[in-house]
Amino acid sequence: MSSPPIITSSSFSSSNPFSSLPEDVIRAHIFPRLDGCSLASVGCVTPELHSLSSDHQLWSHICHSKWPSTTTSTLTHLISSFKGGSRSFFSLSTLPPNHNIPSPSPSLSALPDQIISAVDIFYRGKCIFSKVQATETVSGWFKCSPFRIDLVGPKEAVPTPISRPSHEDTCQNLYADLELSWIVVDPTGHKAVNVSSLLPVSVERHWLSGEVHILYATVVCGHVTCSVEVTCVGGGPGGLVLHVTEACLKMEDIDGAHLNGRDSLVVLQRVLEGKRGNLCSENRKMGKVEEGRKKYLEFLERRKERREKILRREGRLDNLCVMIGSFLFVGLFYLLCFY
Incomplete structure (x- = not known):
């Protein structure tokens, strides 16, 4: 397919043949x-x-092509209720989302009663996994338990066309070949945000089991990470291809x-209310992906420095306790020996 035509204000002027094209041709072809x-x-x-490009069917087709999960009846109906639709x-x-969100913390009464996850995994541009799942957020179990949304059950395995890596394979190709989109939707507030880093920030193969652990992570609010962990194991005849056995969202x-x-x-509500900028070109989007990966590495460095600082402080406290204990022991020994 040839590259899309480049349309500018000059190309739409009355002196240009493009302006004489019927609207149906522009809209349909x-x-x-x-x-x-x-x-x-x-x-x-x-x-x-602008009027022609605002057609709902055009944007609906674009969303369905980009995220197959949006073709489900649940999301199709929900997206139609958004102001501006698809x-x-x-x-x-x-x-x-932006890494630093200045918006104030939302009130607890404004938090949604339910969030919907629309997840799509692509391998070399082709969708290999797509799922929509609703999660209730009002029960005491949800509020008090560690936040975790699992898309693959404990006894499930989703087959993929990805060849199982050999012992020498470091899976470096998966950094560019495996893309993941995890869209969190607030059905009552009519808001959505993609919390995935789109491309992996880490790909590791376990030396013994052969499991491949893929991590997608986005830093939000400066000190929190939205992490999507995907685990793949060998499956199929002879275990020659990878099967997805785990896909979960954590914070x-x-x-x-x-x-x-x-x-x-x-945190999710703050991210949903935060700005994500205007629609951009693919090159700029990839720049955002690289920026997100850089922010995540900086986040890990800050975490490492923080842990080292805590260990040094605890080490000083331990030394102080040992010194105090030694002085008390010497003092007690002195009292017992000379009095």
Whole structure:
């Protein structure tokens, strides 16, 4: 397929043949060839193009192509209730959230009673896993337990076309080949955010079991990570391909402690209310991915420095306790010997 046409204000002027094209031709044969970012850019050229590019069916098709999970009846109905419909959903879900969100903490009464996860995993551009799952957020069990959303049951295994790596394979190709989208949707507030780093920040193969652990992580609010952990094991005839046996969303603070459901919901609500910027080009999106990976590495460095600082402080306290204990022992020994 040839590259999408480049449309500018000059190309839409009355002296250009493009302006004489029927609207049906533009809507049916030109706009469907554009991705979401390009279509949004075209809509900024002229009022006429803006009107044509705002077609709900166009944006619905773009969302369905980009995220197969949006084709489910649950999400289709929910997205239609968004202000701006599919275009608004695409804008909210395309870019990862900002790392530092200045918005104030939401009130507990404003927290959603339910969140919906729309998850899609792609291998070399082809979807290999897609699921939509609702999670209630009002029970005491959810609020007090460590926050965790599992998409694959303990006895489930999702087959993939990924070849099982050999003992010498470091799985470096998966950094570029395996993309994951995890969109969290607030059905009552009509908001959505993609909490995944899109591309992995870490891929490790266990030397003994052969399990491949893939981590997608995004730093939010400066001190919390939204982590998506995917585990793959060998399966199929002869165990020659990988099967997904685990895909879960967690949240951790700067000390590596898991947040409970209530605290995680507050963080998610702040992220849902935060700005994600305008629709952008693919190059800029990849820049955001690299920036997110850099932020995550910086976050790990801060965590390491914090742990080392705590260990040094605890070491000084231990030494102080030993010194005090030694002085007390010597003093007691002196009293017993000379009095």
